[in-house]
Structure formats: structure tokens, C-alpha cells
Amino acid sequence: MSIYHYWGKSRRGETDGGDDYHLLCWHSLDVAAVGYWMVINNIYFIDHYLKKLGIQDKEQAAQFFAWILCWHDIGKFAHSFQQLYRHEALNIFNEPTRHYEKIAHTTLGYMLWNSWLSECPELFPPSSLSVRKSKRVMALWMPVTTGHHGRPPEAIQELDHFRQQDKDAARDFLLRIKALFPLITLPEAWDEDEGIDQFQQLSWFISAAVVLADWTGSASRYFPRTAEKMPVDTYWQQALAKAQTAITLFPSAANVSAFTGIETLFPFIQHPTPLQQKALELDINVDGAQLFILEDVTGAGKTEAALILAHRLMAAGKAQGLYFGLPTMATANAMFERMANTWLALYQPDSRPSLILAHSARRLMDRFNQSIWSVTLSGTEEPDEAQPYSQGCAAWFADSNKKALLAEVGVGTLDQAMMAVMPFKHNNLRLLGLSNKILLADEIHACDAWMSRILEGLIERQASNGNATILLSATLSQQQRDKLVAAFSRGVRRSVQAPLLGHDDYPWLTQVTQTELISQRVDTRKEVERCVDIGWLHSEEACLERIGEAVEKGNCIAWIRNSVDDAIRMCSPRQRG
Structure with missing residues (x-):
């Protein structure tokens, strides 16, 4: 059957013109055309990742990514998918409906590769590899391109979803488009x-770029529906022209400003706290990932110290942005308010970075809603300079938490970042955002055992990607610190151990690199120094006696128990008394 008898998108109530399908x-x-321009413009570093995989020439990389994207919807050649929409111009119009097991077209595409297309070496790019090895390499790429809806495709046995003419049409299409990409x-x-290991590391980011290319290439605003038959090379030139406009959907990357001192970020700070001074002095000019753990009392300026470190790292070319994760939506909202006065200083004045608030209730925060610009998703639209907060967040980032971490600066709940290393749909987009x-x-002292384990996985992933992580806490136990350092060590594949701290080792700063661990005591501000007297009670009876004494004197006293049941059990006798 001809390739012109298969529909890919249909009119679903839209009134934007174009054909019915x-x-x-x-x-x-x-x-594919969107993917081509994504590489040419290095959008979300896709060209950088392909270079890491060994394709050094940009045009060759762009052609390869475009070619692999042509495979992304091959599952739609399935008869089970085609009968979902009927049109008199399509051969399937008069065919009786058949009943199939419901399978996503992403999995159908992977199934078609495994059962049929993998045995068609004429579809493979030229290579010095044998056919068997080429097939093995192609098998690495197929889940990346067919699994473009946020989850990897399932590896299932072939069913009857494809008729022979459907398989032939898919093969014919892939054979025709191969000629469009002579450099692959x-x-x-x-x-x-080593190459397979590198591919497995980078495939998360490349698969996210596949998702973004599919979303953009599906925008009927830029790619009107057309059922017209024409040679594939003719349409390819048309698609390239449309895609060059469509990629303006992606907000332009902002340029990081040079770090010129603490006063640029925080004009109100005349005298840095001891922790902030350390952040200014630490040697950050080492290759690879770094982990910083800042432990100090409330009021010691941990947030400012962390942002000083972050800006220094960004200015040194080690990152393009940051994500600030907090334990609750309330604390995230408060941090968003604080960052609103600082984040623009991280970038050059002529840049248009975005500050995103990432949590499920962000639409309830007026400050964030007022900050969104470019509501029509036009990358060429200028922000309204008359509004006091017009330089805020591009609407493209703000329309979904899935894309939130792609913005240059993010503030939100820590779980939004944790989902990058959990089996959530579109976790690859979150990984790309953090990359x-x-x-x-x-x-982080507020993390329970379950969250701590996920945080360790996130630190490990950040380290394996060569990125920095900065952790803030009032204090940590030796066990917590050991686990955090161990997670970083796994990421960089080195053995690093946290030092055993004594009772007086506080406040404390830890810096871990791929080659060494620097751990040191930090002075604290005189204004926040305090002395707390502690006495020990070793039985519930002694606690009850102390409470009784306080009550008799008319004093206030609090007893914090480990569980609600414990509190009820201890409270009831006092109420009866």
C-alpha cells in the first residue's frame, strides 16, 4: 500500500484551516525537520550530546538526528492505529472494523522494529560495521525514538496489528527518506x-530532545495538516522552512554574567557572614562534578552563601542555571519571592532568562502568574517593559511542570527534581532540565528515610553528569553525611569517605570533588550564637513529674512525643487528674 494512504494527525475539532488529516x-x-534545526542551533545542548557520542560534524549530526526522528511514529503504520480515523480519501474508509488488543503506537513502533524492520539492512545507514553489529547499534536507538511519549516502549511479541501491506509501507517510507540524509x-x-556506556548515559537527554521535537512538530500552527501527495524531497524542503520558524517556540538560552562580588547579588550585604566568606574563597576551579554541604544555624546566611557558590560555578562555565529545591510549597513560594530580587543578576543584561516556580499549586501564587510573558508562545515577542515584573518566565516553560526544570532558574519543591530519578512519565525531560x-x-535535614534515599540517587545522577550539587542544612548526623558523600562517590566512580566529626565540629562545610574531600569548621555570626542547657530524663515517670512541677508553678511546658498514640496515652492521665 502507498505511503500516502496512512494518516498521522487528524482534525480534532480545530478550526485553524488545513486538510482534515x-x-x-x-x-x-x-x-525530523524540527530535530534538524535543534541540532544546528544546539537547542538544549543536543549537538553537544551528539558530539560526545562521536558525531563531530554539526551537519552530519543534524542529519542523523533528523533521520532517527523519521522512525519515531512508525507504529502508526499499524492497521489497529489507522482504523481509529476514517476518511473517504483513505483506503481504510470502507474496511470493516477489526478488534485489536489496545497497544500504544510507541510500543507498536518498537514491535515493528523487532519483528520486521530489523531484518531490513537496506534501511540502515552506511557503516564499516557488519550488518549484525549495525543491527545491534540500531537496537540501541529504537527505544529512544519510538518511546517519545514519556515512557520507554514495551518489548512485546509481535501481534497481528500490522498487515503485510502495512509493513511494506513502513519499509518503503524509511527507504525513501534515507536518501534525504546522505551524511548519516x-x-x-x-x-x-565504552561507546555503549556513553550512549546509555546520554540517551536520557537525547530521548527528551525527541519528545520536544515531536511536540513542536505536532503544532498545527506551524505545520498545517496536508493530505497532498508530493515527492518526499519536495516536502522535506517545505518542512525545513516551517521548522526554522517553529523552533522559535524554544526560548533563547541566556548568557551568564561574570561574578564580580557579593554586592552584585546582594547589595544589602555589607559584611559577609563567615559562611558567605568561605563561599567566596573556596577553590571551585576543578574539573568535573562537585558536592558542597553547608551546615550552619538559622540566620547564618546559608541561602546567600549557596547562591554565591552557584554564581561562581556558573560564571566559570560549569553550569547554565540552577534549581533550588525546598521541602514544601510554602517554603518554595517564600524562596521564589527572595529569588525575584536576585536571579537576574546571574545573567547578562541583554539576556532573557526565565525564573520558574515548580510545584503543583504554583498557579495560586499571583507573583508567579504575573511574571509569565510570551503567552502566545512566540519566541520573537518582546516582553512588556511597562510591567514591573515583565522579565519573569516564558509561557513555554510555565504551561507544564514537565518542562519547568528546562527554565534557566527554577525554584520549587524538591520532589520536582526527585522525579527525574524516579519512574515517572517524562522523567527524561526533568533530567534534561537538570543536565x-x-x-x-x-x-535536607527535613527529609525522611524514603526521601533521603531518593535524594541520594539524585546526587549520584548529578555527579555522573558532571554537575554540582549544593546541600543546605541546620545540621546532619554522621550517618546522613556519610550517605550523601557516598552517593556522590558512586556518581563519579571514585571512593571518597566523609570524615568522622566530633561534638564541636559545627558549623561545618564539606566540599567533595572527583579527587579530594575538603571538610572544615566554619565560624558563625556572633548574633546567632546561642547556648542551650540540656538535661536528661530517663523515664516517663520523671517526665510526668517535671510536667507536674511546671504546672504547679503556672509555667508552660511542652513534651514532644514520637507518635500520636504516645501523646494520647500520656495526656489522658493528666486530663483525668
């Missing part, structure tokens, strides 16, 4: 252990 071959080329090849390194960022996590 968009041919599958044209939608595939739309997405499969490097030998992709079949070597060039410093992670700052505040009040």
Missing part, C-alpha cells in the same frame, strides 16, 4: 563497551 509521512518529516553513518564506537544546572537543596 495530515499524512503520516509528512508528520514524520515535520518532526553508524560510528564503530557505538558497538564498543546543565546546579542543584541546590535546602533543609
Whole structure:
């Protein structure tokens, strides 16, 4: 059956003109064209990642990414998918409806590769690799491109969703478009252990770029539905022209400003606290990932110290942005208010960075809603300079928490970052967002055992990507500190151990790099120094006696128990008394 008998997108109540349906071959080329320009413009560092995989030439990398994107919707050639929409111009119009097991078209595409297309070596790019090895390399890429809806495709046995003519049409399409990309090849390194390991590391980011290309290539505003038949090379040129406009959906990357001192970020600070002074003095000019743990009392200026470190790291070319994770939505809202006065200083004046608030109730915060610009998603629209907070957040970031971490500066709940290392849909987008960022996590002493374990996984992932993490806490136990340092060590594949601290080792600053661990005591501000007397009671009876004495004197006293049941059990006798 001809490739022109398969639809890819249909009119779903839209009134934006265009034909009733968009041919599958044209939608595939739309997405491929977006991917091509994403590489040319290095949007979200996709060209950088392909270079890491060994494709050094930008045009060759752009052609390869566009070609692999042509495979993303091959599952839609399935008869089970095609019968979901009927049109008199399509051959399926008069066919009786067949009943199929419900399977996503992403999984159908992966199934088609495993059962049919993998045995068609004429579809593979030229390579010095043998057919068997080329097939093995192609098998690495297929889940990345077919699993473009936020989850990897399922590996299931072939069912009857594809008729033979459907398989032939898919093969015919892939054979035709191969000629559009003369520079594509499969490097030998992709079949070597080191290359496979590198691919597995970077595939998360590349799969996220596939998602973004599909979303953009599906925008009928830029790619009107067309059922017109034409040669694929003719439509490819049209798609390239449309895609060059469509990529203005992606907000332009902002340029980091030079770090010129604490007064640039915080004009109100005349005399840095001891912790802030350390943040100014630490040697950050080492290669690879770094972990900083700042432990100090409330009022010691931990937030400012962390942002000083973050800006220094960004100015040194080690990151393009940051995400500040907090334990609750309330604390995230408060930090967003604080960051609103600081974050623009992180970037050059002619840049247009975005500050995002990332949590499920952010729409309830007026300050954030007022900060959103470019509501029509036009990348060429200028912000309204008459509004006091017009330089805030591009609407493209703000329309979904899935994309929130892609903004240059993010403030939100820590769980928004934690979902990057959990089996959540579109966690690859969150990983892509964090891939060039410093992670700052505040009040980590508030994490329970479950959250602490996820945080350790996030630190490990940040370290394996070569990124910095800054942790803030009032204080940590030796066990907590050990686990955090161990997580970083796993990420950089080095053995580093946290030092054993004594009772007087507080406040404390820890810096871990790929080669060393620097751990040191820090002075604290005189204004926040305090002395707390502690006495020990070793039985519940002694506690009750102390409470009785306080009550008789008319004093206030609090007894904090480990559980509600304990509190009720101890409270009841006193009430009866």
C-alpha cells in the first residue's frame, strides 16, 4: 500500500484551516525537520550530546538526528492505529472494523522494529560495521525514538496489528527518506563497551530532545495538516522552512554574567557572614562534578552563601542555571519571592532568562502568574517593559511542570527534581532540565528515610553528569553525611569517605570533588550564637513529674512525643487528674 494512504494527525475539532488529516509521512518529516534545526542551533545542548557520542560534524549530526526522528511514529503504520480515523480519501474508509488488543503506537513502533524492520539492512545507514553489529547499534536507538511519549516502549511479541501491506509501507517510507540524509553513518564506537556506556548515559537527554521535537512538530500552527501527495524531497524542503520558524517556540538560552562580588547579588550585604566568606574563597576551579554541604544555624546566611557558590560555578562555565529545591510549597513560594530580587543578576543584561516556580499549586501564587510573558508562545515577542515584573518566565516553560526544570532558574519543591530519578512519565525531560544546572537543596535535614534515599540517587545522577550539587542544612548526623558523600562517590566512580566529626565540629562545610574531600569548621555570626542547657530524663515517670512541677508553678511546658498514640496515652492521665 502507498505511503500516502496512512494518516498521522487528524482534525480534532480545530478550526485553524488545513486538510482534515495530515499524512503520516509528512508528520514524520515535520518532526525530523524540527530535530534538524535543534541540532544546528544546539537547542538544549543536543549537538553537544551528539558530539560526545562521536558525531563531530554539526551537519552530519543534524542529519542523523533528523533521520532517527523519521522512525519515531512508525507504529502508526499499524492497521489497529489507522482504523481509529476514517476518511473517504483513505483506503481504510470502507474496511470493516477489526478488534485489536489496545497497544500504544510507541510500543507498536518498537514491535515493528523487532519483528520486521530489523531484518531490513537496506534501511540502515552506511557503516564499516557488519550488518549484525549495525543491527545491534540500531537496537540501541529504537527505544529512544519510538518511546517519545514519556515512557520507554514495551518489548512485546509481535501481534497481528500490522498487515503485510502495512509493513511494506513502513519499509518503503524509511527507504525513501534515507536518501534525504546522505551524511548519516553508524560510528564503530557505538558497538564498543565504552561507546555503549556513553550512549546509555546520554540517551536520557537525547530521548527528551525527541519528545520536544515531536511536540513542536505536532503544532498545527506551524505545520498545517496536508493530505497532498508530493515527492518526499519536495516536502522535506517545505518542512525545513516551517521548522526554522517553529523552533522559535524554544526560548533563547541566556548568557551568564561574570561574578564580580557579593554586592552584585546582594547589595544589602555589607559584611559577609563567615559562611558567605568561605563561599567566596573556596577553590571551585576543578574539573568535573562537585558536592558542597553547608551546615550552619538559622540566620547564618546559608541561602546567600549557596547562591554565591552557584554564581561562581556558573560564571566559570560549569553550569547554565540552577534549581533550588525546598521541602514544601510554602517554603518554595517564600524562596521564589527572595529569588525575584536576585536571579537576574546571574545573567547578562541583554539576556532573557526565565525564573520558574515548580510545584503543583504554583498557579495560586499571583507573583508567579504575573511574571509569565510570551503567552502566545512566540519566541520573537518582546516582553512588556511597562510591567514591573515583565522579565519573569516564558509561557513555554510555565504551561507544564514537565518542562519547568528546562527554565534557566527554577525554584520549587524538591520532589520536582526527585522525579527525574524516579519512574515517572517524562522523567527524561526533568533530567534534561537538570543536565546543565546546579542543584541546590535546602533543609535536607527535613527529609525522611524514603526521601533521603531518593535524594541520594539524585546526587549520584548529578555527579555522573558532571554537575554540582549544593546541600543546605541546620545540621546532619554522621550517618546522613556519610550517605550523601557516598552517593556522590558512586556518581563519579571514585571512593571518597566523609570524615568522622566530633561534638564541636559545627558549623561545618564539606566540599567533595572527583579527587579530594575538603571538610572544615566554619565560624558563625556572633548574633546567632546561642547556648542551650540540656538535661536528661530517663523515664516517663520523671517526665510526668517535671510536667507536674511546671504546672504547679503556672509555667508552660511542652513534651514532644514520637507518635500520636504516645501523646494520647500520656495526656489522658493528666486530663483525668
